[in-house]
Amino acid sequence: MSRITSVRVRDVRFPTSRQLDGSDAVNVAPDYSAAHVTVTTSDGESGQALVFTCGRGNEVVAAAIRSYGELLTGHSTDALIHDLGGASRLLVHDAQLRWLGPEKGVSHMACGALVNALWDLRARREGLPLWLLLSRMAPEELVDAVDFTHLRDTLTPQEALDLLRAGQQGREERIGLLRREGYPAYTTTPGWLGYSDEKLVRLSRQAVADGFGMIKLKVGGDPEDDRRRLRLAREAVGPDVRISVDANQRWESGEAVERVRALAEFDPWWIEEPTSTDDILGHAAIRRGVAPVKVATGEAVANRIVFKQLLAAGAIDVMQIDATRVAGVNENLANLLLAAKFEVPVCPHAGGVGLCELVQHFSFFDHAAVSGSMEGRSIEFVDHLHEHFTDPVRVVGGRYAAPEAPGIGAGMHAESLDTWEYPDGDGWQADRSGLHREGAGR
């Protein structure tokens, strides 16, 4: 019988802070990083996943994945990947480890990496990309994978089953459409806070030329800088391309309302992370204050329980799930079902390292078998670091092409893992000696 024999974790970092790629009002100089995990079985199968971080601390996530990984070692592979709900509970509800969260932060991200590696193993065995595996799983099996703990006052297993059964109608037609036409993307590439005005304008124009219907700008620094940058971007893209803005939790809730109103003349589509994503009541107040500008959040939302409340309180217009913040595919199933119940569109957070590769699957699945709609929906895209992945995203004409490679998308080239392993990979040794300062990680 196949068993889990090893959990290997690698601390991989890219020196992106050298060029301020990814810079915003809070993450001023991130080194985009991944705690990358490979779960191997006695039969030689493997599943891969990762947790994205901003650099320092990647070693802590790696340590947490190793600790949780001990709970999987020795288990039957089949038992785990054919009861992924049980596999998630084994990790998330471990009676001693649970104290570290519960269900939030480092420990939760570590659970997510291992859960995702098991999904990757399952999808590879079935020869399917994750989204297609999910789209063709029976609604009953999907519901079994969801952890309804602390959700049942808002979403019952029966309601979830009803939503998924309704999503079966027209599923194959939508799968065909997704494979032919892809799924809408928007781009954050032009809008990093560390970029010059010239670079902002040039990349904004390029985004329109590339077919994107929305760009996103980082805000939350000096108010006049925000206004100038938004004016420049609006002039560059014209009136018909949407511009969203992202404050990365920089503001107090009252301040957020004032700051967003001050940008109203440039017609922002949504304000993202106006304040702490722990602040459900704050988001609700901001949403009331900034309408018709929409409120979006999610990349830092710790778990399904916080999303449940953001939706129930009418605090968000757009749910932004993240592939590596929560406890893996299972918890994002819960998040998609919550969004479907409240009829709130999901526009996943991406960028970083591998987040585009992973998170695209949820939007494709959502369209194929849950919401069945693309209305107001798009997947974030940032053109960074894809070359390190064995199955990089393909974004053409402002749309993600349907991923067709088996798995969840976390496979990285051995050379990338070796070169950028921190602190001793060749890339980091060269960086320290000054050789790699230009073009680092590109």
Place this chain on the structure above:
Amino acid sequence: MSRITSVRVRDVRFPTSRQLDGSDAVNVAPDYSAAHVTVTTSDGESGQALVFTCGRGNEVVAAAIRSYGELLTGHSTDALIHDLGGASRLLVHDAQLRWLGPEKGVSHMACGALVNALWDLRARREGLPLWLLLSRMAPEELVDAVDFTHLRDTLTPQEALDLLRAGQQGREERIGLLRREGYPAYTTTPGWLGYSDEKLVRLSRQAVADGFGMIKLKVGGDPEDDRRRLRLAREAVGPDVRISVDANQRWESGEAVERVRALAEFDPWWIEEPTSTDDILGHAAIRRGVAPVKVATGEAVANRIVFKQLLAAGAIDVMQIDATRVAGVNENLANLLLAAKFEVPVCPHAGGVGLCELVQHFSFFDHAAVSGSMEGRSIEFVDHLHEHFTDPVRVVGGRYAAPEAPGIGAGMHAESLDTWEYPDGDGWQADRSGLHREGAGR
């Protein structure tokens, strides 16, 4: 000039799961543990602190403290301990590490340990127990230590200053009273879920004989077990001693209301952690449903932003701060000030390893210089593992005696640290060979 020269972290665990001390509906068999940190300066001064955990995962917290510790090494000791607000920001808002939370879970607990070690250093240098140091600090300096980020819509620095200035009136008289008469305690010793009925009754009677005005029972298993245990406890303590119950987040919100109502005839004082402490709206619904039984929570509340909402939403009657869950003394100052603004009593969570020793300081400070009241307030007490501390709590006649030793209370005996260091301390080696199965950790 004195500088921080080292941050030493030790993984210390006690095999408490052998006797089901500390067992509840969620934490079924914890090994009470501490990630214990000592920060040392070039002048040979030191500050100590710890993070409590339930066993597995203690090594992850230890790793996080080491990672954050690198941010302190080399800094001026004086600059840190005379600007403890700045010291907290240096850790909590580190632009790369912040992603790991933000401000929650493992990373936040690690920040708390280091912040607390700096307070310990300051208090030892001044020769004062923490509560007295805080009680005699100028309101302005206390306000400077508080991080008002994402609080300002509910509590401004000026409001905090006004509260603290008002708390100065009669301060010295209250300090005298606290030193003479101590502060009320309640005990959870009788109520662990793994204890037999006989042990429950015996320890409940003992608690009354020892002078406690309240005991607490774990609930959340089988409903009939909860009723039987509560009936037995009520018979044992009589009608005048309060009995609170604690479900450790076991329930859905609707379920919690039903389960608490089913216990009403035994007159429970509060229901603690009826559901996920992330669930602010759930707590509010439960509170409406179970009145006049009070709702208490806090040991798992991730940060001040969640407490802010629990208070603003009218979701709790009792705030239970924890000494090692949040970002240290500074964040608990914020929590005490929030409670004071909303006039909600604070009854700290304790037990575990060292939590009584640490958290008592906040209640003494609250009485001396913030709320000035003991009405409805008491500090949890569990008679476990105090013998490992250099300055153990003294609880006499159902009251905590005012701590007088300088520092925050986290000092542990070198022999305890050596014996119970995991996994190679003598205690654990003996435990593995079966020698220590009885009386472990006592």
